[in-house]
Each structure stands twice: as structure tokens, then as C-alpha cells.
Amino acid sequence: MPQLIDHLGAARDIWTRLAEDAPLPGTGSAIVPLDRIEEASATGLELGVHLPNDVEPEAAAPWFERLSLISVDFPSFADGRGFSVGQRLRALGFEGRLRASGPVISDQFDYLLACGFDEVLLPDDVAERQPPEHWTAAPGRITLGYQRGRTGRGSILDARRMPHSG
Amino acid sequence: MYRYDEFDHRFVTERVAEFRDQVSRRLTGALNEAEFKPLRLMNGLYLQLHAYMLRVAIPYGSLDARQMRMLAHIAETWDKGYGHFTTRQNIQFNWPKLKDVPDILDALASVEMHAIQTSGNCIRNVTSDPYAGLAPEEIEDPRITAEILRQWSSLHPEFTFLGRKFKIAVTGSEHDRAAIKVHDIGLQIVKDDSGETGYRVLVGGGLGRTPMIGKVIRDFLPKADLLPYVEAVLRVYNLHGRRDNKYKARIKILVHETGIDEFRAQVEAEFTSMDRDSVAAPDDEMARIAAYFALPDLAEKPDAPVEVERMKKLDPDFAQWVTRNTYPHRVPGHVAATISLKPIGGAPGDATAEQMRAMADLAERFSADELRITHEQNVVLPHVAIGDLYKVYRGLAAIGLDAPNKGLVTDIIACPGLDYCALATARSIPVAQAVSKRFASNARQREIGPLSIKISGCINACGHHHIGHIGILGLDKAGVESYQITLGGESTEEAALGDRTGPGFGYDEVPDVVEKIVETYLAVRDGPRETFLQTYRRIGMEPFKEALYAPAH
Numbered sequence: 246m247p248q249l250i251d252h253l254g255a256a257r258d259i260w261t262r263l264a265e266d267a268p269l270p271g272t273g274s275a276i277v278p279l280d281r282i283e284e285a286s287a288t289g290l291e292l293g294v295h296l297p298n299d300v301e302p303e304a305a306a307p308w309f310e311r312l313s314l315i316s317v318d319f320p321s322f323a324d325g326r327g328f329s330v331g332q333r334l335r336a337l338g339f340e341g342r343l344r345a346s347g348p349v350i351s352d353q354f355d356y357l358l359a360c361g362f363d364e365v366l367l368p369d370d371v372a373e374r375q376p377p378e379h380w381t382a383a384p385g386r387i388t389l390g391y392q393r394g395r396t397g398r399g400s401i402l403d404a405r406r407m408p409h410s411g
Numbered sequence: 412m413y414r415y416d417e418f419d420h421r422f423v424t425e426r427v428a429e430f431r432d433q434v435s436r437r438l439t440g441a442l443n444e445a446e447f448k449p450l451r452l453m454n455g456l457y458l459q460l461h462a463y464m465l466r467v468a469i470p471y472g473s474l475d476a477r478q479m480r481m482l483a484h485i486a487e488t489w490d491k492g493y494g495h496f497t498t499r500q501n502i503q504f505n506w507p508k509l510k511d512v513p514d515i516l517d518a519l520a521s522v523e524m525h526a527i528q529t530s531g532n533c534i535r536n537v538t539s540d541p542y543a544g545l546a547p548e549e550i551e552d553p554r555i556t557a558e559i560l561r562q563w564s565s566l567h568p569e570f571t572f573l574g575r576k577f578k579i580a581v582t583g584s585e586h587d588r589a590a591i592k593v594h595d596i597g598l599q600i601v602k603d604d605s606g607e608t609g610y611r612v613l614v615g616g617g618l619g620r621t622p623m624i625g626k627v628i629r630d631f632l633p634k635a636d637l638l639p640y641v642e643a644v645l646r647v648y649n650l651h652g653r654r655d656n657k658y659k660a661r662i663k664i665l666v667h668e669t670g671i672d673e674f675r676a677q678v679e680a681e682f683t684s685m686d687r688d689s690v691a692a693p694d695d696e697m698a699r700i701a702a703y704f705a706l707p708d709l710a711e712k713p714d715a716p717v718e719v720e721r722m723k724k725l726d727p728d729f730a731q732w733v734t735r736n737t738y739p740h741r742v743p744g745h746v747a748a749t750i751s752l753k754p755i756g757g758a759p760g761d762a763t764a765e766q767m768r769a770m771a772d773l774a775e776r777f778s779a780d781e782l783r784i785t786h787e788q789n790v791v792l793p794h795v796a797i798g799d800l801y802k803v804y805r806g807l808a809a810i811g812l813d814a815p816n817k818g819l820v821t822d823i824i825a826c827p828g829l830d831y832c833a834l835a836t837a838r839s840i841p842v843a844q845a846v847s848k849r850f851a852s853n854a855r856q857r858e859i860g861p862l863s864i865k866i867s868g869c870i871n872a873c874g875h876h877h878i879g880h881i882g883i884l885g886l887d888k889a890g891v892e893s894y895q896i897t898l899g900g901e902s903t904e905e906a907a908l909g910d911r912t913g914p915g916f917g918y919d920e921v922p923d924v925v926e927k928i929v930e931t932y933l934a935v936r937d938g939p940r941e942t943f944l945q946t947y948r949r950i951g952m953e954p955f956k957e958a959l960y961a962p963a964h
């Protein structure tokens with residue numbers, strides 16, 4: 246079973262990701278492909294969309310109000326396009342839940358959070374090797390970085406401007 | 412020189428602890444080899460032909476005596492007693508053991524150094540002009556910009572898993588000694604009509620298997636917009652750069668395939684819509700960093716002290732060293748002195764622990780405690796009083812680093828090649844050594860004048876062969892080393908890519924080939940003042956081709 250992780254560790258996944266042409270369920274929370282948003286948005290479903298990392302993030306913007314979740318595809322941990330996709334989605338004003346889906350590694354968790362992601366959905370083999378405690382340990386490892394990010398911690402540049410930082 | 416504050420210290424220390432943890436998670440299997448690889452690369456750790464190699468960052472090539480001594484200590488304690496200075500103003504240690512690496516990183520952190528992002532598909536060590544801060548013609552010290560970029564790019568959450576490596580260089584002078592036209596982003600500090608300082612921004616230059624000269628994306632970028640603009644370029648690249656083929660993944664290919672005008676439009680659109688204030692370095696932060704790079708307090712001194720003039724007459728090699736290896740300084744009576752790491756027959760860029768310590772001592776005594784590493788694999792003492800030059804020269808002679816050959820035919824750049832590198836298709840260091848021996852005579856070198864030879868051991872071009880006046884590229888032709896020659900390359904503001912002469916040559920033939928090229932030049936040049944490059948640009952390839960390929964009569 247894929248494992249959902251957020252900043253507090255293992256989390257329960259209430260979302261169902263729909264295959265390309267599967268029929269829409271009557272109720273619940275469903276993640277649909279981009280080209281089915283229109284159809285799905287007419288239902289009473291709690292709605293999410295799955296974005297490949299090579300489409301313009303702007304494509305989802307008209308639906309932001311209707312979307313509770315956007316899942317960004319990470320085909321491999323080494324393919325870092327998703328970081329910019331997440332960053333762009335936030336910059337465009339998406340305020341719902343942002344999920345990284347794919348074999349990312351715990352060493353990237355802090356970067357994902359900084360780019361605006363809330364959670365990761367890991368395939369089995371990664372989840373087995375990298376238990377939730379690896380993920381909860383990751384964000385504290387570097388107390389402050391040089392970029393402000395979206396975690397609310399601020400940056401070293403901000404800290405230097407605090408009166409007590411000397 | 413920049414000094415770490417509490418935040419920089421904590422950042423680097425925590426980064427070492429993180430790497431320790433990554434190594435232990437690799438050992439337990441939590442990370443598999445594919446996952447560990449980019450993490451170790453991002454910390455400068457390569458797997459080479461015979462062993463691991465650790466590449467340590469020397470940001471924009473500046474370091475002090477204490478740091479140079481630590482490099483000597485590392486060479487002695489964890490390596491074979493020497494290090495190799497690279498074309499990216501870094502140093503490589505060729506023989507560390509994996510288990511020692513966290514300790515080496517700790518040792519580096521204790522002197523405000525690290526190996527962060529010296530490799531991997533991320534933003535690499537920012538390079539700059541070795542004469543930064545002292546060159547009389549300079550508009551502003553480019554190291555201020557380089558340090559701002561170093562901090563901004565360190566563990567950047569969004570740009571640490573790029574499609575490919577990303578290199579930025581900065582020059583503060585019109586005369587470009589940082590090769591900005593062959594970088595992913597090149598920044599030239601300029602003034603606009605109103606006298607405001609800003610940047611001319613180039614994008615999409617690079618060497619490797621598809622060499623390209625960078626194109627201007629912005630004629631004038633106000634200083635305050637530096638980080639937002641660079642971030643916009645990186646974002647467009649990260650989103651749109653090719654990921655299907657690692658040889659087409661650099662930004663130069665994206666710029667080439669998109670077209671500079673369309674690429675510029677995309678960057679400007681991103682730049683306009685982004686939250687620039689959250690990215691830009693505030694004025695007081697820029698000022699804080701700038702203050703560290705103030706010129707040291709140097710008293711004005713005489714330009715031609717009697718004692719030094721006398722020694723120049725008595726010792727012609729010293730006279731040549733002063734002519735070749737020094738550069739004018741902003742403060743009268745001073746120069747920047749280049750320590751050539753190209754002794755005749757030596758491995759370009761190599762220095763022993765003993766030599767590093769001696770260079771550190773000289774820097775402390777005679778150069779305001781500063782050293783610079785150049786992308787030509789030499790070391791510079793940036794602030795030497797002319798009256799001290801002979802003492803410096805003798806100090807260098809004592810460690811075998813007094814070659815008066817800066818910019819001459821034996822000042823050869825060479826990548827590690829088949830002696831160390833797992834990607835190499837041919838040797839490069841021994842080729843450099845053989846050519847260097849062929850032109851050992853100082854008098855002959857003087858006669859030939861400025862001539863840069865650059866050698867790469869494979870198509871990846873770490874030896875920058877495309878921009879050597881004479882470029883040498885070692886290939887493998889059916890199991891035999893074959894060396895392709897290019898002529899007319901150049902790395903400065905007049906950057907150009909060299910043209911191929913024709914079919915390659917065997918390993919043993921290279922010194923003869925170089926000699927034929929040089930003899931041809933000497934025979935046809937328009938007087939001793941016309942340099943090799945000028946001659947080549949005037950007469951073109953034909954006479955050289957003729958000399959190299961025409962059947963012997």
C-alpha cells in the first residue's frame with residue numbers, strides 16, 4: 246500500500262486516485278486526471294487533480310476554487326520539475342492541499358515543504374526503506390536555510406535582520 | 412574576505428551532520444545507491460577510476476592562509492600529500508576514503524569551508540575574477556555578487572534536483588577573466604547611462620559536447636533584482652529544460668531550441684509575476700556582505716624600488732617573472748602576483764601539502780593574508796608590494812613554483828583525464844607534461860608570447876579545450892588515444908570556440924603537432940607583437956592545416 250506522509254508522520258489517505266477512464270464515484274474524495282476536471286467538477290465529489298510535471302501549472306488555475314487537492318507527479322526523485330510546479334501553484338494562489346506523488350526521498354522532504362507541498366504519497370518500496378521517523382526528522386536537520394520558503398521558518402537573511410541576532 | 416556569522420556556521424555544521432546521517436542511512440540500506448549518489452555528489456564526493464574524489468569549494472577562488480593550511484592538513488592526513496586545483500577555482504583530493512569524508516568535512520567547516528554543491532545537478536560553486544577587488548579597471552568587486560549568489564543557491568529547495576549542473580560566473584571588469592560567456596549564466600557588472608550599477612546578464616553559454624557562447628538576455632539588470640531574476644531563469648529552466656537526454660539537459664540547449672527571444676519573454680513573464688521581494692537580498696544584507704570585501708589597508712609605495720630594479724637586471728628569470736606573472740593593482744606600488752602551478756613537466760594545478768603551506772606563509776607575510784585560485788589552475792597573491800617581489804619570488808623558487816610562464820605556452824590547463832577520471836577517453840596530464848617539456852626554454856616561451864593550451868581527456872571538456880588558443884581533446888578511436896586539435900578559441904570578452912584542424916593525432920605526436928603550429932605562427936606573424944590569436948584571426952586555418960597535414964616533401 247502506498248504510504249501517505251505529512252510533517253507529523255504517517256497519515257491516513259482519504260483520497261482515491263482515479264485511473265484515466267474509470268467511472269466517477271458517487272461520493273467521497275477523488276483525484277482525477279487534468280482532462281476530467283470539468284466533468285468531475287459538476288459532481289458533488291470532494292475534488293483533487295493529478296498533474297504531470299510537464300504541463301503548465303497554469304492549466305489548473307481556473308479550477309483552484311473547486312479543488313481541495315492537487316497531486317503533482319514525481320516520476321523519479323531525481324526529476325526535480327515538481328519542485329517548481331509546486332512553487333508555481335502556490336504563487337498562482339492555490340491554497341488547498343498540495344501533494345507530491347512518487348518515489349521521492351526523505352532528504353527532499355524539507356525542500357518539498359519549502360516549495361509549498363503539504364504531504365507525500367510514497368510507493369511501497371520507498372515507504373518500506375524510509376519509515377515515517379526518517380521523514381519527521383528531515384525538516385529540522387538544517388535549522389535555517391538561505392531561502393525564505395513556505396514553511397514559515399523564515400530564512401537566514403530574515404534572522405540576520407532580527408535585532409537580537411547580533 | 413567574507414567571514415561566516417553564527418548562521419553560516421550553523422548551516423555548514425548542520426550540513427555535515429546531515430551528510431553523516433546520509434552515509435549511515437546508505438549503510439543500513441534506507442537509501443539505495445541510486446538515491447545516495449546525488450546526495451553524495453551534492454557534497455562533492457565522486458566515485459572515480461581508482462577511488463573516491465572529494466571536491467572542496469573555494470567560493471570564487473578566495474581563501475586565506477588558515478584555510479590553505481587546512482587544505483594542506485587534509486592532503487597530508489587523509490590523502491596522499493597533495494591536492495589538485497581545478498578550472499572551477501576548487502580543489503580536488505583524489506584519494507580520500509568514504510569513511511573519512513565526514514571528518515574531512517568537519518575539518519573544513521572549522522575554517523569556514525565546505526564541499527556543498529561542487530558536483531551534482533545543482534547550482535555549482537560561483538566563479539569569478541582572480542583579480543577581483545584589486546584590478547584598477549574594475550567597476551565593483553564581483554565577489555560581493557558571487558557571495559550573495561553562493562548563499563542564495565546553497566541547498567536551494569527548488570533547484571537542487573535540476574536536469575543538469577548549473578554554473579554561474581561573475582566579472583566586475585570589462586576585461587573578462589571569469590569566462591562568463593561560457594557559463595549557464597554569466598554576469599558582468601556594468602553602469603548604465605545614469606551611472607547606476609547593475610548587471611549585463613548572459614545565458615546559455617557552456618562547453619561540453621555542444622559548446623555555445625552565451626547570449627545576452629538582459630542588457631541592464633538593477634542590482635536589487637539580481638536574485639529574483641536569476642531565480643526566474645532557473646525556474647523556467649527547471650520547468651522546461653529537457654530531461655530525456657542528459658547531453659541535451661543543460662540550459663544552453665533549452666535557450667538554443669527555444670530561441671533567445673522567446674526564452675527571454677518566458678523569463679521576463681516569470682520575473683514580473685513572482686513575489687520578488689521575498690527573494691531579493693535586502694539592501695542592508697548587500698551592504699553587510701560588501702563590507703567584508705573592502706580592500707585591505709595598503710599604504711601607497713614606490714612603483715620601481717631600486718632594489719627590485721637591480722635584481723631584475725641581475726636575474727633575468729626574475730625579470731621575466733615580474734613581466735609575466737604580475738598584474739597592476741589599484742594601490743600604487745602593489746601588484747597581484749601569480750604563482751604558476753605549471754612547473755615544467757609538472758601536473759597542471761597540483762600542489763603538495765608543503766607547497767600549500769609555503770604559499771600560505773607567503774600570503775600572510777606579503778599579501779594581506781589572501782590567496783586566490785584561478786580558473787587557469789594557478790594561485791594568485793593579490794596584494795603584494797612591488798618592493799617585496801623578490802622575496803616572494805625566492806620563496807616560490809624554494810618550493811619549485813617560480814615558473815615565469817603565466818599566459819605562455821607552458822601555462823597549460825589540463826583536466827585529470829585518464830589518470831583519475833572514470834569518464835576519460837584519453838590521458839591529458841601526461842600530454843600537458845610532454846608539451847611543457849618540449850617548450851621548457853624560457854627564452855623560447857618569451858619569443859612565442861601569449862598562448863594558451865587547454866587539454867580535455869574527453870568530450871565533457873573540463874579542460875576547456877574549446878576556448879584554448881590551441882585546444883586538445885583526447886578521444887578514443889577503436890581503443891587508441893586520438894587527439895583532436897582546435898585553433899583560435901578564446902575565453903575572454905572576445906570569447907570564441909576553436910576550429911578543428913582536421914583528423915586527430917596519436918598520443919606521441921602531440922608535442923610535434925603543437926610545435927608545428929607554433930613554428931607556423933612564428934614564421935607568418937606580423938612581427939613579435941602580433942599574438943598567436945591575432946595571427947590566427949588574420950590568416951585563418953589554411954597555413955596551419957598545410958603545416959600539419961601536407962605530405963612531407
Ligand code: SF4
Nearest residue numbers: 826832835868869873
Ligand atoms: S573532460 Fe572528461 S576526462 Fe577530463 S575531467 Fe572532465 S570528464 Fe574527466
